[in-house]
Amino acid sequence: MFNIPEIVGKNLDLTQNKPLKHLVYEAFRKTIILGEIPAGQRINEKEFSEVMNISRTPIRYALKKLESEKLVQHVQGVGVIVKGISIKDAYEIYDIRKALDVLAFVKAMKLMTDDDFTQLRLHLENAEQLNKNNEVDKLLKNFSQFNAFIYDKSQMQRLKSIVTNLQEYLIYFRDISIRAKERCTLALNEHWSIYQSMLKQDEEQVRLIIIEHLDHSLSFIIKEMEQRNIRY
Numbered sequence: 001m002f003n004i005p006e007i008v009g010k011n012l013d014l015t016q017n018k019p020l021k022h023l024v025y026e027a028f029r030k031t032i033i034l035g036e037i038p039a040g041q042r043i044n045e046k047e048f049s050e051v052m053n054i055s056r057t058p059i060r061y062a063l064k065k066l067e068s069e070k071l072v073q074h075v076q077g078v079g080v081i082v083k084g085i086s087i088k089d090a091y092e093i094y095d096i097r098k099a100l101d102v103l104a105f106v107k108a109m110k111l112m113t114d115d116d117f118t119q120l121r122l123h124l125e126n127a128e129q130l131n132k133n134n135e136v137d138k139l140l141k142n143f144s145q146f147n148a149f150i151y152d153k154s155q156m157q158r159l160k161s162i163v164t165n166l167q168e169y170l171i172y173f174r175d176i177s178i179r180a181k182e183r184c185t186l187a188l189n190e191h192w193s194i195y196q197s198m199l200k201q202d203e204e205q206v207r208l209i210i211i212e213h214l215d216h217s218l219s220f221i222i223k224e225m226e227q228r229n230i231r232y
Helices: 006-009 022-033 045-052 056-068 087-111 113-134 136-153 159-164 167-178 181-199 202-227
Strands: 072-075 078-081
Touching: 006 022, 006 202, 022 087, 022 167, 045 056, 045 078, 056 072, 056 202, 078 087, 087 159, 087 181, 087 202, 113 159, 113 181, 136 167, 136 181, 136 202, 159 167, 167 202, 181 202
Parallel strands: none
Antiparallel strands: 072 078
16 A cells, blocks of 8 residues: 655655645645556545644645646545546647757757857767666766756746746656667667757757657657556
């Protein structure tokens, strides 16, 4: 049996200067998106309140927000049930990510200096070594840093804030799509291709490679989700 208060509690950061209801919501959201509470599990509001020593008001706020995001659902006579992420969600998130990544990478390409491109190349060379050594966790972090670098260089703060809101989804999808050695190598090769196209200032090629890269990732994700019987 899953100890939901304990699992969510690990993601509850009370050091942040935010209202408690927002912190509880963010902890629940991250926990559910990362799959730490599987679909079908019931969230007992009363139990969570007692174990965590938190009033039920911020918990209700969090669950209502999660319901509006379709991450949980209220079932009559049962209570609040975790829905988690569906295949439909995966398609939606990747459609959004394609649009955001193309915009960010093209914008960054036009603004990056020679030093920036050198830094990006060194970053990819480090990724090559991590992949060769089969250091998967460090490689996944490297891939996230690659994207963060580009978003930073795009100088589009509002775009970065949108991506931040999607971060837990992206981490979840990244982890299930890249852990296989074959997928790691393919993703790294695609990063190199994106880098080369950016270096040439080839906007159309950057767009095509990003879409192809994310389509490969999505295909792998759908396959994995189907194997886990995650469908709707």
